[in-house]
Amino acid sequence: MNHPYSNYYEFSSLFHGSLLSIMGTRFDILFVIENKEIGEALWDNIQTELIRLDKLFNRFDTESEVSQINSSAFLSPYIVSSEMWDILLSCKKYHQQTYGLFDITLQNLNRVLLNIKDKSIIFVDKDLHIDFGGYAKGYAIDKIKNILIENNVQNSLVNFGNSSILALGKHPYGDCWSIGIENPYQKGEMLGEYKLKDEALSTSGNMPSNSKHLVNPFTGKFNEEKKMVSIITKDSTDAEVLSTSLMIAQIEKREEILHHFNTSKIFVYNL
Amino acid sequence: MSPSNKNDQLDLGLRKFIKDLGYIAGGSVLLASTPWLQSCTPEKLEEIKGQKARIAFIGTGSRGVYHIHNLLNIPHAEIVALCDNYPPNLKTASDLCPKAKTYTDYKKMLESKDIDGVIISTPLNWHAPMVLDSLAAGKHTFCEKAMALTMDECKSIYDSYQKTNKVLYFGMQRLFDEKYIKALQMIHSGLIGDIVGMRCHWFRNNDWRRPVPSPELERKINWRLYKESSAGLMTELATHQLEVSNWAMKRIPDSVIGMGDIVFWKDGREVNDSISLTYHYKNNVKTTYETLISNKFNGMGEQVLGNKGTMELAKGQYFFEDAEPAPAILQLINQMESKAFSTVPIAGPSWVPEIATQHKPHYVIDGPISINPGISTTGVDKDGSDLLLSAFCQASITGEKAKNIVEECYCSTVLCLMGNQAIEQQKKIDFPEKYKIPYLNF
Numbered sequence: 164m165n166h167p168y169s170n171y172y173e174f175s176s177l178f179h180g181s182l183l184s185i186m187g188t189r190f191d192i193l194f195v196i197e198n199k200e201i202g203e204a205l206w207d208n209i210q211t212e213l214i215r216l217d218k219l220f221n222r223f224d225t226e227s228e229v230s231q232i233n234s235s236a237f238l239s240p241y242i243v244s245s246e247m248w249d250i251l252l253s254c255k256k257y258h259q260q261t262y263g264l265f266d267i268t269l270q271n272l273n274r275v276l277l278n279i280k281d282k283s284i285i286f287v288d289k290d291l292h293i294d295f296g297g298y299a300k301g302y303a304i305d306k307i308k309n310i311l312i313e314n315n316v317q318n319s320l321v322n323f324g325n326s327s328i329l330a331l332g333k334h335p336y337g338d339c340w341s342i343g344i345e346n347p348y349q350k351g352e353m354l355g356e357y358k359l360k361d362e363a364l365s366t367s368g369n370m371p372s373n374s375k376h377l378v379n380p381f382t383g384k385f386n387e388e389k390k391m392v393s394i395i396t397k398d399s400t401d402a403e404v405l406s407t408s409l410m411i412a413q414i415e416k417r418e419e420i421l422h423h424f425n426t427s428k429i430f431v432y433n434l
Numbered sequence: 435m436s437p438s439n440k441n442d443q444l445d446l447g448l449r450k451f452i453k454d455l456g457y458i459a460g461g462s463v464l465l466a467s468t469p470w471l472q473s474c475t476p477e478k479l480e481e482i483k484g485q486k487a488r489i490a491f492i493g494t495g496s497r498g499v500y501h502i503h504n505l506l507n508i509p510h511a512e513i514v515a516l517c518d519n520y521p522p523n524l525k526t527a528s529d530l531c532p533k534a535k536t537y538t539d540y541k542k543m544l545e546s547k548d549i550d551g552v553i554i555s556t557p558l559n560w561h562a563p564m565v566l567d568s569l570a571a572g573k574h575t576f577c578e579k580a581m582a583l584t585m586d587e588c589k590s591i592y593d594s595y596q597k598t599n600k601v602l603y604f605g606m607q608r609l610f611d612e613k614y615i616k617a618l619q620m621i622h623s624g625l626i627g628d629i630v631g632m633r634c635h636w637f638r639n640n641d642w643r644r645p646v647p648s649p650e651l652e653r654k655i656n657w658r659l660y661k662e663s664s665a666g667l668m669t670e671l672a673t674h675q676l677e678v679s680n681w682a683m684k685r686i687p688d689s690v691i692g693m694g695d696i697v698f699w700k701d702g703r704e705v706n707d708s709i710s711l712t713y714h715y716k717n718n719v720k721t722t723y724e725t726l727i728s729n730k731f732n733g734m735g736e737q738v739l740g741n742k743g744t745m746e747l748a749k750g751q752y753f754f755e756d757a758e759p760a761p762a763i764l765q766l767i768n769q770m771e772s773k774a775f776s777t778v779p780i781a782g783p784s785w786v787p788e789i790a791t792q793h794k795p796h797y798v799i800d801g802p803i804s805i806n807p808g809i810s811t812t813g814v815d816k817d818g819s820d821l822l823l824s825a826f827c828q829a830s831i832t833g834e835k836a837k838n839i840v841e842e843c844y845c846s847t848v849l850c851l852m853g854n855q856a857i858e859q860q861k862k863i864d865f866p867e868k869y870k871i872p873y874l875n876f
């Protein structure tokens with residue numbers, strides 16, 4: 164159950180939709196739309212897309228494509244869907260652009276081979292598996308953004324688990340969407356404010372309750388620094404990949420990585 | 435605190451309250467949703483700075499004295515006359531405002547040219563004659579709820595109000611209570627989805643009697659208990675709550691069924707001490723009304739039930755049915771609904787979802803909320819009564835009528851009286867054709 168919730172606010176022509184349990188977190192969207200029915204139809208589309216993507220990326224769901232890959236690709240080629248193929252290629256590219264820091268195997272993506280002829284994947288090491296945790300939300304937001312644009316939505320705020328935010332257009336009574344960022348170690352302490360307009364924001368970091376979720380693929384160890392990295396770019400997937408990679412990158416490496424991206428802004432908070 | 439400081443405070447409170455609601459020049463949609471506040475905006479109060487409305491009181495019993503205390507804190511009013519036909523009560527009032535002239539015959543008092551506005555806080559049977567006489571004497575008039583003892587009287591008040599150019603207010607303080615106004619705006623903006631029902635209740639555990647110094651004063655002092663002067667719990671308590679029900683529904687019920695009896699206080703009283711009614715709206719949504727004065731466990735409350743959530747009006751709290759919108763998202767929505775723009779603190783490392791299985795309260799107002807436990811028969815602080823009175827005094831200077839107050843009081847009083855008819859006749863009562871007014875929207 165995704166615990167869907169939606170409501171339409173007539174006065175400000177605002178539609179709010181949320182799924183309380185999707186891709187391991189919570190999804191909220193606000194968009195301005197002239198009437199409730201159109202809003203509801205659009206929300207249906209968005210939910211369907213999110214549920215589809217959850218199915219694609221969820222490695223705990225034995226029927227998902229990623230589970231199929233994980234259980235079948237060791238030493239025998241597994242033919243993937245064309246969407247998965249494109250995703251795998253883009254993950255390879257990100258892997259190169261981040262000098263191996265962004266790694267969907269969390270160990271060594273070079274041990275995964277992609278065969279362009281039949282669009283198949285092969286694991287050459289036994290214990291390999293794929294985890295899209297640092298990628299899926301960004302990818303999903305880019306998909307949702309396309310749906311919004313196709314439906315002529317101009318102003319919308321998408322919040323995927325607080326860590327991945329899309330600000331399309333602007334707040335109806337402002338000239339942007341103004342998003343504050345809180346210190347996860349100090350409730351109520353605002354660290355900064357981002358003025359976003361047609362931009363994506365991704366934040367990666369540790370929390371007191373959760374400091375074992377970012378793995379450095381080179382050392383195999385969790386990154387447990389009291390640190391937080393926020394990235395603002397046009398593209399949500401880029402933002403997602405960068406915030407994770409820069410969280411574990413050495414300071415000297417940051418510039419080199421950023422060189423490959425059209426990044427507008429990067430913020431590093433040492434907490 | 436010196437009296438002058440207190441004055442400033444009340445004044446500021448009123449200004450800030452109306453400002454907070456979004457009453458910025460230009461007339462917003464919010465202003466349109468609470469039209470009775472249009473005549474008492476801070477700008478209009480500024481225009482009459484330094485002027486004082488000359489106010490007279492008829493009835494200086496418990497509610498009258500409560501109003502006197504409030505009025506003494508209102509900078510734009512002074513008390514010039516007091517009338518009560520029960521000497522001890524007149525003396526209490528006179529001690530509070532020694533400069534005011536005292537009367538025992540209200541008609542004599544109404545002859546005075548030095549009165550701008552009259553505040554009536556007398557037993558229900560006196561409302562109609564006093565309101566009609568006061569308007570006829572050319573005075574701006576404020577009368578306590580309910581409107582009157584009978585439907586005919588309500589209709590004559592309504593009819594004379596159509597003809598007069600004087601201001602007329604009734605003591606429906608929820609219309610001026612910040613937590614109600616905000617909550618109703620939130621409901622109308624869709625916060626709890628479609629309204630599917632409403633439950634109003636008022637429970638107390640006391641005999642509703644006042645001590646009587648000598649037996650011949652019983653009917654005068656305990657006027658609430660006898661049908662010649664009172665319509666019982668309906669007009670005393672339900673008026674407020676049925677008004678709120680209509681405000682929430684944006685319509686008026688077309689019929690009522692129910693029962694009422696004397697269950698516990700069999701002490702010679704004529705009015706019921708237990709009432710259960712169901713009001714039916716044309717869209718089939720129903721409001722249940724329950725009151726009992728021999729068990730106080732449930733206290734006082736008005737719950738608006740929506741398909742997405744529940745608003746507890748009297749507590750200024752709301753609850754969602756299933757999924758809880760995230761607090762920051764809710765903050766953003768509330769912001770947009772009041773046309774405001776500011777930063778929302780939503781960004782951070784990934785959020786681990788916490789799916790609520792229990793109903794968590796959310797609050798209509800940030801900071802302390804004053805809640806009326808429903809026990810006092812006189813009134814409580816900060817329930818809108820002071821603002822209502824201040825608005826009336828302001829209107830006694832400007833002569834500007836307040837929209838909807840008379841109509842709201844008319845509707846809720848007629849509905850209360852219909853409730854009593856349903857009980858007495860033991861059948862469903864439809865809203866009588868004869869008493870329909872153009873304001874009504876069924």
Ligand SMILES: NC(=O)c1ccc[n+]([C@@H]2O[C@H](COP(=O)([O-])OP(=O)(O)OC[C@H]3O[C@@H](n4cnc5c(N)ncnc54)[C@H](O)[C@@H]3O)[C@@H](O)[C@H]2O)c1
Nearest residue numbers: 493494495496497498518519520523555556578605811812
């Ligand atoms: N808005 C509210 O929340 C609220 C709260 C309490 C009472 N009320 C209303 O206020 C009104 C008064 O209630 P109360 O509790 O103060 O009653 P009360 O009995 O304490 O006071 C009524 C006063 O009117 C006087 N009076 C009666 N007939 C008179 C006459 N012909 N001429 C002059 N004076 C006369 C009485 O002597 C008495 O002093 C009622 O209508 C009641 O419903 C409203």
